[in-house]
Amino acid sequence: MFSTLYQATGFKRALDLFEAGRFDEGRALLKSLQDEFLAVCDENQALKQQLAEVAEVLDLAEKVQFDGQKYWLEEDGERKGPFCQVCYDRDGLLVHLHRHENHWECQSCHGLYMLPHESEKSPQKKPRMRSTLEKTVPLFLEQEMG
Ligand SMILES: [Zn+2]
Incomplete structure (x- = not known):
């Protein structure tokens, strides 16, 4: 320098x-x-x-999306992938995952990714919590008559 x-x-x-x-x-x-x-x-x-x-x-990086497990590439309205999370985070390389019957496998680092279960595909309904803010607070304003 x-x-x-x-x-x-x-x-x-x-x-x-x-x-x-x-x-x-x-x-x-x-x-x-x-x-x-x-x-x-x-x-x-x-x-x-x-x-x-x-x-x-x-x-x-703007086009890469993480699904919590693997990466997907969103390009021109088309979704490509999935790609290995380990390889992308470590080397910045998008390595295609090879699909097996019950899992995906990275051909580069040999990392395994489970296929999502059927039950995970349907949206789950969250139990509705009763709001603790629903109770009414009475406000008494006493006025002294002068
Ligand atoms: Zn990998």
Whole structure:
């Protein structure tokens, strides 16, 4: 990591060296500044690449849905999947689960996912709780007749 300030002072130092007639030292300093510049360019390029990858992951993350067990991909109104939760959380990879009779299996990490039972498919009715706020609170306001 090279700060802009460091480079700025480096250029000033090189100028000072040339003005003082110390050309060899000035040239050596310019050479090292050039190396630093190229390193910063490389780093900048790598950061741009990383940024593009992060943007891609975020774009994907918006389309990925978790059903409490596995991931599904919602794309153009189409639902694809399911995908392995372990592989996506660990590597950011959507690995298709292979369907067996009673479970899904991840071909990559060999994780197993149970198929939902029939009873879980029908929506369950929650027992209605009687509200504790239903009781009435009498308010008596006694007025003193003056
Ligand atoms: Zn997996």
